[in-house]
Amino acid sequence: MDPVSGNKDTEEVGRTLRGWLAATAPTHSAEPGDASGCTGLDVPPGDAAAVAGAVRGLLGLPSARGGLSALLGRSSLSAAGFAELRLLAQALVVDEHPSAARWTAAERLDVASWVALLLDRYGEDGVRWLVAALRGEN
Numbered sequence: 027m028d029p030v031s032g033n034k035d036t037e038e039v040g041r042t043l044r045g046w047l048a049a050t051a052p053t054h055s056a057e058p059g060d061a062s063g064c065t066g067l068d069v070p071p072g073d074a075a076a077v078a079g080a081v082r083g084l085l086g087l088p089s090a091r092g093g094l095s096a097l098l099g100r101s102s103l104s105a106a107g108f109a110e111l112r113l114l115a116q117a118l119v120v121d122e123h124p125s126a127a128r129w130t131a132a133e134r135l136d137v138a139s140w141v142a143l144l145l146d147r148y149g150e151d152g153v154r155w156l157v158a159a160l161r162g163e164n
Contacts, residue, residue, distance in 0.1 A: 066122035069160040074133035077123065080159040081140040084152060094139050103146050115141035119153060 098108060116138040120126050126134060144152040 067119070067124070067157060067160075069123065069157055070162075071125040072123075072160065073125065074129040074137050077137050077156075077160065078140045080156060081137070081144050084144060084155050084159065085140075085147065094143065098143075101143070101146060103143075108142055108146070111142035111145045112138050115139075115145060119156070 101108075103111070112135075116134070119141045120134050120138045123137075126137075129137070141153075141156070144156060148155065
């Protein structure tokens, strides 16, 4: 999938990710009938730093040095496009992580921002690779 470049492409990525998440069996850590333990991502619990680190690894960055600002500066992604992708990342990836409820607001925003860059670069494949990395399948 080509990098996301505008509203139409962002909507397409959102539809694709929603379909992919709907087709992924949710994990259940609670009793049947109790949806509080269900998440859309079948990944083990983990802290936000580990998730952000996995994203950076997929982006080919050994550390957070230079950070998001440096990557955004080299990206053709507009500020509005980044904001839209970050909302998608928040709703479809971060909010679906089994440990996200324990992360701080700043951690959730940080992970969503990194995932937005992953979506821009690799689209749906990036999320698949992230899930595989979090499962330890890489």
